[in-house]
Amino acid sequence: MSLLSVRDLTVKFAMRDQTVTALNSISFDLAKGERLGIVGESGAGKSITGFSLMNLLSRPGYIDSGQILFDGQDVVQMSEKALRSVRGNRMAMIFQDPMVTLNPVLTIGQQMVETLRAHRKLSVEEARQIAIVKLREVYIPSPEERLEQYPHELSGGMRQRIIIAIALLLDPQLIIADEPTTALDVTIQADIMELMLELCQSNQVGLILITHDLGVVSQMTERTLVMYAGRIIESGSTRSIINDPQHPYTQGLINALPQQTLPGHQLRQIPGNMPTLAQVPPGCAFNPRCEFATDTCRSQIPKISQYGDVEVACHEVHRLQTEPAREEEQA
Amino acid sequence: MSDLSHAPAPSRLQKVMDSTMMYSFRRNPVAVASLAVFLVIAVLSFLAPLIAPYDPYDPASIDLMNSEYPPAWVNGALPEFVLGTDDQGRDLLSTILYGTRLSIIIGLCAVALQAFLGITIGLVAGYVGGRTDSLLMRMADIQLSFSTLMVAIIFLAVTQALFGSETFNRYAVFFLIAVIGVAEWPQYARTVRATVLAEKKKEYIDSARVLGFGPLRIMIRHILPNSLSPIFVISTVQVANAIISEASLSFLGLGMPPSQPSLGSLISAGFDYIYSGSWWITVIPGIVLVVLVLVINLLGDWVRDVLNPKLYKG
Amino acid sequence: MFAYLVKRVFQAIAVMFVISLIAFAIQGNLGDPLRELVGQSVSEEVRQQLREELGLNDSFLQQYLRFAGNALQGDLGTSYFFKEPALDVILKKLPATLELVFGATLIIIGLSVPLGVYTAIKPNALLSKIIMGLSIVGISIPVFLTAILMIFVFSVELGWLPSFGRGDIVPVWGYWETNFLTADGWAHIILPSIALASIMLPLFVRLIRAEMMEVLQSEYVRYATAKGIRPWRIYFVHALKNTLLPVITVGGVQIGTMVAYTILTETVFQWPGMGFMFLEAVNRVDTPLIVAYLIVVGFIFVVTNTIVDLIYGLVNPTVNIARMGA
Numbered sequence: 001m002s003l004l005s006v007r008d009l010t011v012k013f014a015m016r017d018q019t020v021t022a023l024n025s026i027s028f029d030l031a032k033g034e035r036l037g038i039v040g041e042s043g044a045g046k047s048i049t050g051f052s053l054m055n056l057l058s059r060p061g062y063i064d065s066g067q068i069l070f071d072g073q074d075v076v077q078m079s080e081k082a083l084r085s086v087r088g089n090r091m092a093m094i095f096q097d098p099m100v101t102l103n104p105v106l107t108i109g110q111q112m113v114e115t116l117r118a119h120r121k122l123s124v125e126e127a128r129q130i131a132i133v134k135l136r137e138v139y140i141p142s143p144e145e146r147l148e149q150y151p152h153e154l155s156g157g158m159r160q161r162i163i164i165a166i167a168l169l170l171d172p173q174l175i176i177a178d179e180p181t182t183a184l185d186v187t188i189q190a191d192i193m194e195l196m197l198e199l200c201q202s203n204q205v206g207l208i209l210i211t212h213d214l215g216v217v218s219q220m221t222e223r224t225l226v227m228y229a230g231r232i233i234e235s236g237s238t239r240s241i242i243n244d245p246q247h248p249y250t251q252g253l254i255n256a257l258p259q260q261t262l263p264g265h266q267l268r269q270i271p272g273n274m275p276t277l278a279q280v281p282p283g284c285a286f287n288p289r290c291e292f293a294t295d296t297c298r299s300q301i302p303k304i305s306q307y308g309d310v311e312v313a314c315h316e317v318h319r320l321q322t323e324p325a326r327e328e329e330q331a
Numbered sequence: 332m333s334d335l336s337h338a339p340a341p342s343r344l345q346k347v348m349d350s351t352m353m354y355s356f357r358r359n360p361v362a363v364a365s366l367a368v369f370l371v372i373a374v375l376s377f378l379a380p381l382i383a384p385y386d387p388y389d390p391a392s393i394d395l396m397n398s399e400y401p402p403a404w405v406n407g408a409l410p411e412f413v414l415g416t417d418d419q420g421r422d423l424l425s426t427i428l429y430g431t432r433l434s435i436i437i438g439l440c441a442v443a444l445q446a447f448l449g450i451t452i453g454l455v456a457g458y459v460g461g462r463t464d465s466l467l468m469r470m471a472d473i474q475l476s477f478s479t480l481m482v483a484i485i486f487l488a489v490t491q492a493l494f495g496s497e498t499f500n501r502y503a504v505f506f507l508i509a510v511i512g513v514a515e516w517p518q519y520a521r522t523v524r525a526t527v528l529a530e531k532k533k534e535y536i537d538s539a540r541v542l543g544f545g546p547l548r549i550m551i552r553h554i555l556p557n558s559l560s561p562i563f564v565i566s567t568v569q570v571a572n573a574i575i576s577e578a579s580l581s582f583l584g585l586g587m588p589p590s591q592p593s594l595g596s597l598i599s600a601g602f603d604y605i606y607s608g609s610w611w612i613t614v615i616p617g618i619v620l621v622v623l624v625l626v627i628n629l630l631g632d633w634v635r636d637v638l639n640p641k642l643y644k645g
Numbered sequence: 646m647f648a649y650l651v652k653r654v655f656q657a658i659a660v661m662f663v664i665s666l667i668a669f670a671i672q673g674n675l676g677d678p679l680r681e682l683v684g685q686s687v688s689e690e691v692r693q694q695l696r697e698e699l700g701l702n703d704s705f706l707q708q709y710l711r712f713a714g715n716a717l718q719g720d721l722g723t724s725y726f727f728k729e730p731a732l733d734v735i736l737k738k739l740p741a742t743l744e745l746v747f748g749a750t751l752i753i754i755g756l757s758v759p760l761g762v763y764t765a766i767k768p769n770a771l772l773s774k775i776i777m778g779l780s781i782v783g784i785s786i787p788v789f790l791t792a793i794l795m796i797f798v799f800s801v802e803l804g805w806l807p808s809f810g811r812g813d814i815v816p817v818w819g820y821w822e823t824n825f826l827t828a829d830g831w832a833h834i835i836l837p838s839i840a841l842a843s844i845m846l847p848l849f850v851r852l853i854r855a856e857m858m859e860v861l862q863s864e865y866v867r868y869a870t871a872k873g874i875r876p877w878r879i880y881f882v883h884a885l886k887n888t889l890l891p892v893i894t895v896g897g898v899q900i901g902t903m904v905a906y907t908i909l910t911e912t913v914f915q916w917p918g919m920g921f922m923f924l925e926a927v928n929r930v931d932t933p934l935i936v937a938y939l940i941v942v943g944f945i946f947v948v949t950n951t952i953v954d955l956i957y958g959l960v961n962p963t964v965n966i967a968r969m970g971a
Contacts, residue, residue, distance in 0.1 A: 056871055058862075088872035095871075100864040105886045105962055114882075115872045150962040166872065473660055476950045477943075478902035485939060488927040489671050492935070575787045579909055582789045583924060598790060602913070605797055614797065617790050625785035632781065 003173055003206050004030040004053070009066035011045075011052055013277070014059075020277040022048050022061065024230045032173065035200060035207040037217035037238060039253070040227035041274045046210045047096075049227070050178045053208070054093060055083055071173070089119040092167035093176045094196075097183040098159035102151035108162055109147030112169060119170050134165040138195060157188035161195070168199060174206040181216075193220060214253055218242045226250050229275055229285035236310025246312040249286050284315065292316045355637050362633040365626040372623055376431035383425035384411070388591065402611050417597070417612045418604055419589075426592060427616050431623065433593040437507050438574040442566055444512025445573075449519020450562065454550045456520065457527025468524070471517035479514040480576060486510045487585040500588035507586050511573050518565055526558040560638040567631035571624045578620055594620040653954055657947045664943035668936045669712050672722070721940060722933030726926070731937035735919055739941075740821040741811060742907050742918030748824075748838030749903065753846050758885075761853025765861060766880060777854075780847035788906045792840035792913035799836060807833050809915040837914045841906055845899055852895055856888040863887075890961050897953030901946045 011023035023045045030036050038046045051057050053068055055075050068075040070091060078086070087093075095101040102111060112131035116122055122130070128147060135143035138161040151159055160180060167175050177196065181189035197220055200207045209220055217224050217238060224241045226234040226249065234247040245251045252270035254260060260268070272289040275281060284302050287293040296315045304313040356362055375382065402415040402423070414423040456467040474482075490506055491499045499506065530553070539549050580586035581595030582602075589600050594616045601612025703711075715721070721731045764773040786794075800808035812833035814822040824830035860866060861884055869883045908920035915921065919938060926934035 054871055056867065058867065084873045084875065086873070087870065088874070093868075093871045095864060095868055097864065101868045103865040103869065103883050103887070105890070106883070114874060114878065118873050118875065118878075152962070476898055476901055477946055478898075478905045480908075481901060481905035481942065481946075484905060484908060488923075488935065492927060492930045492932075493674060571785065575785075578787050579789055582787075583909065583912060584928075595787075598793065602793055605793065606801060610797060610801075613793055617794065620790065621782075621786050624787075625782060628781050628785050 002029040003032045003034070003071060004208075005067075005069040006053070007067040007069070009049075009052060009068060010064040011048055011057065011061060012064045013061045015278075018278065021064075021280075022230050022277055023052065025066070026232055028225055028232065028235060030174070030206055030208065033200075033204040033206055034223065035197075035209065035221040037221035037224040038208060038210045038227060039212065039214055039217055039224060041212060043229075043274055043276070044227040045230040046212075046227055047178050050093070050176045050208065050210050053176055054087055054091060056087070056093075085119065088115055088166075088172075089170045090172050091174045091176065092170070092172040094160075094163055094167050094178065094180045096179045098156050098163055099183065101163055102159060104151055106150075107147065108149055108151065108154075112147070112162075112166055115166055115169050130169065131165070134168050135162070137168065137199065138162070138165045140165070156184050157192065160184060160188075160192055164192070164196060164199070168203070168205075171203065172205060174208065175200065176208045176210070178210045179212070180209075182211075196220070214242065214257060215259070226253070229280050230277065231285065231313065232304060233286070233314070234310055234312045235304070236312075240309040244309070246307055246310055246317050247286075247314050248290050248292055248316075252289075284313075292319070356633075359633055361629055365629040365633070368622065369626045369630065372431060372619070372626075373435060376428050376435060379425070379428035379432050383422075383428045385422040385425040387421045387426040387429050401609070402615070405611075414615055415611045418600060418609070423611065423615060426597060427594070427619055430592050430594045430597050430616065431619060433504070433587060433591070434574050434577055434595070434620070434623070437504060437511070437577045437593065438570045440508045441511035441515075441573040441577070442569045444508060445515045445569060446519055446562065446566060448513065449516040450523050450555070450558070452516060453520035453523025453558075454527060454554065457524035457531065458546060458550055458554075464524070467520070471520050474514070475517045479511070479572075480579060482514045483510045483576060483580055484583065484585060487580060491585060496588075500590070503587050503591075507577055507580060510580075511576050515569060515572075518569065519562065522561045522565060523555075523558045526561070527554050530554045530557050564631065564635045564638055567627060567634050571627040571631065574620070574624055574627070594623075649958065650955070653951050657951045660947050661943065664940060664947075665713055665716060666709070668939045668943075669709050671939070672712070672932055672936045673708070716940060721937035724926075724931055724934045724937075726929050726931045726934070731933040732941070734922070734934060735937055735941050737820045738917060738919045738922045740823070741916060742904075742911070742920060744824050744834065745837055745841060745907055745910065745916060745918060746903055748834050749841035749845070752838055752842040753849055757846055757849035757853055760850045761888075762857055762880060762885060764850065765854045765857035768858065776850065780850050783843055783847035784851075786843065787909075788840055788844050789909040789913055791843040792837070792910055795836050795840060796913070806836050808836070811917060837910050837916055840913070841903065841910045844906065845903060848899070849892070849896075853888060853892055856891050857884055860884045860887045890957065893953060893957050893960065897950055897957075900949045900953070904942055904945060 006029070007027050009023055009026040010021065013020050013022050026045075026049060028036070038049060040046050048057070048061065051061075052063060053070075053075065055063070055068070055078065057063065063076050066076065070086065073082075075083070075086065102108070106114075109128060109131065112134075113124055113127040116127040116130055117124070131147060132143045135146060140146055140158065140161055146154070146158075146162070154162070164180075175196075180196065181192050184192065193216060196207070196209075199205070207221070209217065211217060221238050224235065224238045225232050226241065226247065228249055234241060234245065234250050241250060242254065245254050249270070252268075255268045256270060270289055275285060275288075281288055281298075283296070283298040283300055284290070284293070287297040290297065294316060300315070302313040302315045304311050307317050356366075380386075405415070411422075414427065417423055417426060452467055452471075456464040487506060487510060527550070539553055544552075577586060577593060578595030578598070581593050582599040584596075584599065587593040587596045589596055592600065597616040598613050598620070601609070601614075601616070604610075605613050719732055723729065724731045724734050727734050760776055764776050767773050796808045799806045807829075810833060811822075811824055811830065813827040813829035814824055815826040815830070816822045817826075824834040866879060866883055869879045874883070904920075907916075907918060908923060910916065911918045911921035912924055919941070923935070923938045925931075926938065
């Protein structure tokens, strides 16, 4: 049985004069201990997916329809009280920017202890001991002293380690990490990712890693979803998606990776920008940027269906397979 | 506020006026009603010499025998005095109209003075920077830590004692404008300075400098327009505050004299008669004052919500 | 910490120096001390001699130094009207004013925090809208008018509460007599306290609400929710603590404003405090008393502002006091 099962999740934003659809009928599953990457450009709906899983959307966003079954229970229908018992306890979240995530006027200790005591009957001292253990697990030196410090006294990398420790405090079944290293120095990014991978593997914790970085996904996850303009356009094992992408957008993303370009050559960017949610074009949302687009693509929204090792939402995927990729022709 | 509905760029105030502002205005009944009430009060009071039944400044038209008649809807009223008369026998309606005009004029002029001083100092502090900046801002801090009212009371008290009440009364309007105008400049200075500092970093200021434009032109043509919406927001609230300050000072006898009453001095004069039952001399000008200030504050709230500028806090 | 303290104290002294200069200038130009001392029927010769004796012919600097020296020893001159040391006159009036400020502060703190937090948490509730509506009306009514209207309603029309004076007061210590120990004292201080609080309270409600709403949008509040923390803890620990930091700063400035408003409140209620005394002194051109009031009030402002700055530094962990002094 899967740990998480998302079915037809639709999220909307009620704006002043219109309602826009931010997530359009998203479905996916996550097995226990599985690591899933969600990839896409900013605005594709990755972060909104992450917050929806915890039912943590803030106004004007709201879940319009669909189910989010976590361990068999629907997060969408849960009472506030039931949600509280899930959040931070069985499902934890790591936010994007560690500089603004921790409360500036509370010590690290206070913020860790309160999390433990919100879910378990523990004395402050017992909670502190657990906090110290978890801080050791994320390789924080002299954890006892850290508990007395305020966030501003610590570096960004240190803070993100602490946030990871907080996520692990109650041994959750699932951690949602929303671009956990984008706000950090490049040198620290790899360390943090390695740490997360190690902890997830050793504790058998499920991970949903939201990122725009395909390279990170390939190191960290077993399966990958690619999102574009509020829809999943391709999903499958990470290896298949990296080695043999089917959707022209995914192909474009992978071709744009620096590793795919010879030194001295220009990076191959996908032309154009992702549409804003208020102005999604008819048909396949990617069609204005797609070199293979046909009239069908401009009028009908492609359904996601199995093709080879992956599921993909593209009208032209059959044709793409029979024709050799154009870049290779030109090269 | 949602993350997705950004406030319009403050730099094009005119554009905002044409579109979003008018749209939001028409959809906000409180703002429409406030503006309507404000305009009615303002127009009536500025037309006071034409529409007021009596001239409260003309001793010939005042008869002490007429004092303390109640408003028309109360027993014992005289029909020619719709809102009754005050302790000196002046027609209350006429006196209120003239007094309101005086209050509005003092409020507007004082705010104009504040804005002029504050904007100038703010521009200089932000543009010149360095020691000048820290000195000016330190002065602003200290000035702000002493309340306007306190400074005004002491200044006017000393002035009054120095010149004697006769001279003081003759120039009271100017003293009031000067003291309310000078005491509140830091509000503007801090906001303008913050915009200057933000704008100074941007490239177009460098290019303007490279093109050889002088600092004065850069400040007035390029930087000042970006401060317009916070200045506008501050000004609305400041007019309301200035009117309250003027009324408070006049109430204490440190402002407009009873012979040339503003709303504050009228309330003050009536206060002595409240125990004897002549409540209207105090209450009616009081209501006019509150309504006037209230509608300005309501307009200020609305302006702030629409323009939503980053105001200097603290 | 120590360096920061020294810096703040030094600044306070500088401000007091400027105030003393202003006070001295006022003293030198306002009224004629000779006439107050001996009347007008004295020959020019005697007047000159007196001027010499009083040091009025000394240089400006000498006169100022003497003035400042006396002031530092607590000698702010003798009130013309009360024929007593001006400082004593003020110190006798000080407790009445302080009790009034205290009463108003209690009302402001007691009401502004719950009202501000409530309207921030439930911005769309009917009660919030009513509170916000009342707050803007409150801001629009000048303190003296609130006072007058309350006297009109509660004293003149209903006759529930007294309209002037302090009523029964009980001596506590030194010059300090309190309103808070008798029922009559309470009855007398209620209306003046409400009047004094009436303009500050809505200001604080709106300030706390605005700050709180901003904080509730912050990432760390969302994160606290994601950790499964209870709402009341999020509101009152996570959000309120961050809300109060800017409120303290503004609050410090408002203390000064409150002292100014005591002049208005005391005048309406004939409350025998410093403010009422000051206005009387102005009408009597009692220069030493005016000058003494200026110095005492300036002192109160400077001390409270310095204390508020220090408290802010202590409460806010992101302000490193030790480093700020450097």
